[in-house]
Amino acid sequence: MSIVLVERILAVRAFGVIFAGRAMDGEIAAAGSTVRVKAKQRAIAGEPAAGETWNVEGSIVRSQWGPQIEATLVTRVLPSGSLLKSYIATHVPGIGRDRAERLWRTYGHELPRILCEGDIPALAEVIAPDRPILGPRLAALLVREWRQADAEARLVAWLQRLGVVDLRTVRRVAAVYGEAAIERLKDNPWALVTLLPWPQVDDLGRRLLREAGVQNPQDAPARLVGAADAVMKDVIATGSTAAEERSLLPMLARKLGEIRSDHPRVQAAFEAGRRNGAFVSGRGGLWRAPGCAIMEEAVVARLRDMLRQSPTLTVAAPAFSAMNGHGALHREQAAAVATVLSRPLACLQGGAGVGKTHTTRAVCAVWEAAGGKVLLAALAGKAALRLSRATGRLARTLFRTLRELEERDTITARLATEDMDQEERIILEAKRSSLAEITAETLIVIDESSMVDLATMHALLRRMPEGSRLLLVGDERQLPPVSFGLVYHKLVDDPGITTRLDVVHRQTEDSGIPAVAAVLRERQIPALSPYRGLAAGVSLIEAETVTAIAEGVEDAYHDLAGHDRLIIVPTREGSAGVATLNRRMHDAHVESTGTQEMVGALGAWFSVGEPVIFERNDYRRGLFNGSLGRVTRVDMASGGLHAEFDGDELLFERAELIDLSLVYALTCHRAQGSQAERVIVALTPCQLLDPSWLYTAVTRAEHQVVIVGSRKTLRRALGARWAAEEREVGFEWVTSRP
Template identity: 30%
Template sequence: MALPLVTRGQAIIRHLATDKRFPGIGWATANRLWTAFGETIYDRIRDRELKPLADVVGAKRAVAIVDGFGMLCDEVEIFRWLDRYGVARRVTGAAARAWGIGAIDRIKADPYAMTLLEPWQDVDSRALRLGVVLEDPRRLAAGVEQALAIKFRSGHMASPTPMVKQLVRRLLSSITGDPSRPIDVALANGRVVSPAADVLQACRFMEDEVARLISDGSVASCHRSDGKLILDAIAKVEQGIGYLLTDAQREAVFMATFCGVCVISGGAGTGKTIVVWVILAALERCVTTFRSPTRRDRAVAGGLAGRAVRRISEATGRPASTLSRLVHDIEDAGRRVRAGTVRTSMLDTPSIYRVLVQLPAEVNLIFIGDPGQLPPIGPGLPFHMMVKAGSIPSVTLDIVHRQDDATGIPAVASAVRLGKSVALRRFDLDVALAWRLSLPSVEGGCRGKDHRSFPRHVWPCSWQR
């Protein structure tokens, strides 16, 4: 049995007190208006009755309230209805902004639409209080969606069906036995899909859109490049670092300067940052040579976190940006980005989706990362899927430059990455002590033979020589 709806004014009070469209209106003023007019406040604002409002809060504030709503008179009706429906005042404004006047019809058709904005417990208890029956198909499908949403927030784009059933049983406490019917209902109305056997997913739109954007970029016309300019850029960088690039590194540079979308992968110490340096130098030469005088094309490097950005900037000598800052610069300053390298091994699917939908379509993207790193904190493994995708041009860097082969570190690291057991020599304390005592002493004493007292050049790692 449905309970009567009672308007308490909490939504309109909070909206008037907190929205920047109503300068000079605080909590005290908003509460005074509700006390004076009650539910008729909605009609006063909708009909632009300035005099009654001015009698309570003054002419200036009355004009601010009416002008704040402006031509969106229907917005007042949304607040009236949502407040009467019992929607939490903190999300009423969000519902009005998201759905507009359609918010009323949307919630009437499916009260569980509010799970996008409110906790499940609040939405479910309110829907049941207003007359939704326990076995209502809308409730059953919403329970399955909520279970998948919980798994999504835990980092899973899709989840095994048995695990989803456990969550559904907990959310829909009225369901007894095997909760297969809610899943069947959700599958039947398209709210949930099954991408594989015994796997459920709430929505594939984000993944499908990322795949489409990458596919469109990979077949898009690439910027013009010249082999000689690329070779000149490689030679200049090699001269600066003092050694030659490997064949795989050279291949990665040529691929990145000719392809609209490509992937460069490699473990720690395989020279990914050096490749970024050469790619940026080559792209700058190509862009400078072939651009028109009126265009402001540029090549940029981006990373997920500030630490990665600082590392790229220090190694290449060129400015780099976090992905959010890069997109912000494009939108606000109108800068034209011609190509960009993106460190993406720890980028989750929602993050890469936001980047792809906001960057200009003509931007050539080079995704660089290490699939052997820890997975993203958020849901999805987009970079790992790019590495495996045969449709995206890809180069793998597999030679470790950071340590000598004689140290055994590259071999051990490779075995660990491949999931193979590692045959390590048994530790011998006598051998370790004899080797340590054989190290040259440091002028001024060795401070108890602390290894930090010894010169760095005595340690057998190539990056320290």
């Protein structure tokens, strides 16, 4: 262990933080020496700042930047002695060096005790004796900052004693419970169930109760309620928002270590959960997660209000002439445009090749010709980019849309309430004008709506003013949202708000993919010809074992070299999973091309010419979570690389490589919103395979699909229920009548 005084923050990334500082003792590095510290998110409690002191555990390695500590545990240490002055001066706005010096001269080593006791009048007299208003304000701020830091340090030590070593969890506990975290958790340690796995929480809770002298901690009311909370947490993790009692009781029994669901302790836990709001009663015998139930009811109520609202904008006949400038529409598509624009809430449903995007482009043109505004969005960055290109209009991710709407509200409030000079006002107004906006004349179009989860839909509807309209474009047979809830899949069954496109058009029909997709929609096994290399349509490489599947995928990928290719697999791990296939493809690429390979910050390998995926949103660079690119250069000296995304070559320094991964292969959920000329589907037997998975994977291809697996696996997958049907939700939408 070594105490390090932070001098500079070098990098803050999704993986963690790198900072430079001075070793205050000689435990790891020589006292007084300059060191770099690299800590992953799970190893550090909080974000360091210049002037702070941190306890660092780990080993020192030699790097191109000099000595570097690869940290295994990094915790904040409250400063003492003369370091305390610097800490106060730099961490509390308004204090500064002079006031910090006065505090130190007045209290010396007693200052930490004074701050914890919170003697604000005495502190104010020292900080600003001639400022009766400012002094108490600064003193209160100083006390609050110190107490928070002190509480965090004590919480880290307390949880570590109990075996909680994941510091991300510590940070979340501190954020939720604040200074009272330890006392709150002593009273009810099972409150940690939302943050930690049940076995760890349950062991910790029973241990604390035994230490406190509680008899029979296994029957403690807090434990029974905690078990109910843990069960609903598991329900939500499956994508459901509710469950039947017959499902909940066995789950409760497993949490409590009981064999039978009718055990008195299990029954007591069910009643305790019901009384304490772990789940609430719903229709049809369902028990609903309370937070999800609130969102579901709010979404239904808001959508029904939309159907009642009077139109703020009428689309007159002349506006429909705008359709003519966007390519010929089939009569089904033209009718869909008119129907969709006659409704304040509409779903545009269609399978592969029916021209949903073509129809959406016409909808946008007509609405704008009528005087309205259009806001386009999709859940995934890839889908938003494709929508932008197809419509010729800016499309954002839903995450970005919501963030911009919030930022717009913040700027509007500042402009209305704050005094500012003209230059600052002009800057803020310019910023606001560039952000997403929803007015009473706005038509919001959400593409790939089947992917949109309950929480995201709830957040969007809260931002929609009276009069604004919503068009949900999607395909009910694609995979449901990754997160919990169903909205689009429930709404699309209502003919009063749903327009369906059924006609497959010639330019897509020629590939044969829409025909196969249509058969899959009926959960039938399509006629698949044996794979014979580059060709349009859907073919099969027979493979029974996982090893044979991995080899078949690799052979097909290399066989289709020179074309836009994508591998879709069910799982990340395993010999035919994403990680293994990406590594196999990388090794084959390096062997065949002889290009140099370099390793990233977390052990990922890259080489020139390889496909990569960017895994967070970076609006400065114009990249979304899911943007696809290709490595163009690697710099072995600096450890960075260049990659091309949509025609732009971008530099990624070594610390930024955490945001890049190889993308020869993707899971099907990750591939939603993406398309490629040629798609290779690894049909590895697993529970994730169902008709939705197959249909979604096949419809990612534009010209060719190669399925690698067995007909038996294909038959078993098509015999399963649709993924959306496996979810129990409390969202009810019976009719579109208000």
